[in-house]
Amino acid sequence: MTQTLEVTQAAEVTQAAEVTQAVERPLQTAKPALGRGLLLLMSVATGLSVAGNYFAQPLLDLMGRELRLSTTMAALIVTAAQVGYALGLMLLVPLGDLVERRRLAVSLFGATAAFLVLTALAPNGSILLLGTALTALTSVAAQVVVPYAVTLAAPEQRGRVVGTVMTGLLLGALLARTASGALSELGGWRTVYWVNAVLMIVVAVLLRRHLPKLHTPAGLRYPALLRSTFALFRTEPLLRWRAGIAALSLASFNVLWTAVTFLLAGTYGWSEGAIGLFGLVGVAGALSTLAAGRLADRGFVQWLTGAGTALLALSWLAVGAGGASMWWLIGGVLVLNVAQSSLLNANQNVIYALRPEIRNRLNSAFMTAFFAGGATGSALTSIVWVSAGWTGVSVLGGSLATGTFVLWVLERVRTHA
Structure with a gap:
């Protein structure tokens, strides 16, 4: 019996090694x-x-x-x-x-x-x-x-x-x-x-x-592959935390970009062409992902997350003031875009490092939560704008952004408890 068990264990180890090598x-x-x-x-x-x-x-x-x-x-x-x-x-x-x-x-x-x-x-x-x-x-x-x-x-x-x-x-x-x-x-x-x-x-x-x-x-059929993708939320705690942070951050981000058209057209009287060009302010955020990536390679992923979530929340103070000042609006949008891009880079670095052999499923689960949060932010914006205008939108965006910081703090506490 003992010899049989040893042979079985040896076979399992060999099989696992072959799978790992493959x-x-x-x-x-x-x-x-x-x-x-x-x-x-x-x-x-x-x-x-x-x-x-x-x-x-x-x-x-x-x-x-x-x-x-x-x-x-x-x-x-x-x-x-x-x-x-x-x-x-x-x-x-x-x-x-x-x-x-x-x-x-x-x-x-x-x-x-x-x-x-x-x-x-x-x-x-x-x-x-x-x-x-x-x-x-x-x-x-x-x-x-x-x-x-x-x-x-x-x-x-x-x-x-x-x-x-x-x-x-x-x-x-x-x-x-x-x-x-x-x-x-x-x-x-x-x-x-x-x-x-x-x-x-x-x-x-x-x-x-x-x-x-x-x-x-993956050695799975397609239906099982889909089930295993969403099962990752149950088996991977860091995926849950990071997906939650990402969902709230994109919700906050979309609150801005959904409502800013109404502000620019109504309060500032901009034309449609000028409003379209305002989107170029976000290019600074896109370019900041390069610097964020280099910092992540140096081991500053958690620092990037903390700074990104904090800046995302603080940017809404300037964005809120942008209802009466174009300079505050531009400054707030710049900071918000840099914070969002850096935060996304940090989140992806954490997710992709979890289990390289299932990286596509991890990305699928993470991005589904990410864009679900963004869609929710856009939907809430249309409701809040009608009832409370730019002030209400700023409170909504700031609250969602603050939620990202709170989730990051909770992740740090729970994962190091």
Whole structure:
């Protein structure tokens, strides 16, 4: 009996070692392939991928007039993008732990290009909604590329890599509105979708040529893979804490960017073009992710989190004063964007370090909570603005931001108890 038990244990150890080697082998092979050129390509790819979800926002009036859409139908275009992206996070991103990642990324970029063409050709509101939702669904390719880059990177470079790729993603989201407005003046609202579709095809070809193959199969079927993704909230305490911090931070962030249009148009009397350019203030936040990534590599992840949550809360004092002073508003928005970008980088570094072999599922769970928080913040803003104006919005945003700091303090206390 003892001999049988020893043989069984030896077999289990051998099997575990083989599984570990199977997981680590592609990681070790792939890491040297992440040069500056490939990292830049991945950063640009993520920005172009997410940009399609924001093109419609400054074009709703043009779309509505040409396609004879009701106000309700036009508003649903933005909602369709949010719903499509959320579904993609839940249903597609976990596939990175099931299928070969290069094939998954390239397929999603190609599909996004096809759906952008469908949107550009839309003859009516129904097809426009369908194209928008499907484009958003597959645009989660960006969330496949981010953990892909982290996996290819050496551990001591993880923060810099996350910062570089996320800079591309954030710049894509921020500059999409400006690009769509400019291109619409040249050739109508469909132009930006055609241009982005071509760029997505080019990116897909480049990724197919330059990305190394990477396959770390989870050994699960798809339904079990999805169940295991959401089970991570139960089994990974740090994921729960960081997902909560991220959800509240994006809720606070979206409170600002949802309400600031009303403030600029009403109180300051800005035109739609000027309001679109105001989004460029957020570029400073996107660029700060590079510095945040380097600090994370030096072991300052917790410092980044604490500073990020504190600055996020304090920024709302200036943002609130921005109801009467443009300089306070600009200063507050700058600080808020830097804080949010640094905080996101710190959160991702913590999440990606937990269990490298299931990094795509961790990212899926984290990002689903992240964007659910953002959607909640946007919804609350529309209610509070009607009843309490800019003052109420500032209290709401500040309260959510303060919640991120409280959660971080509680995480520190509970995880070190």
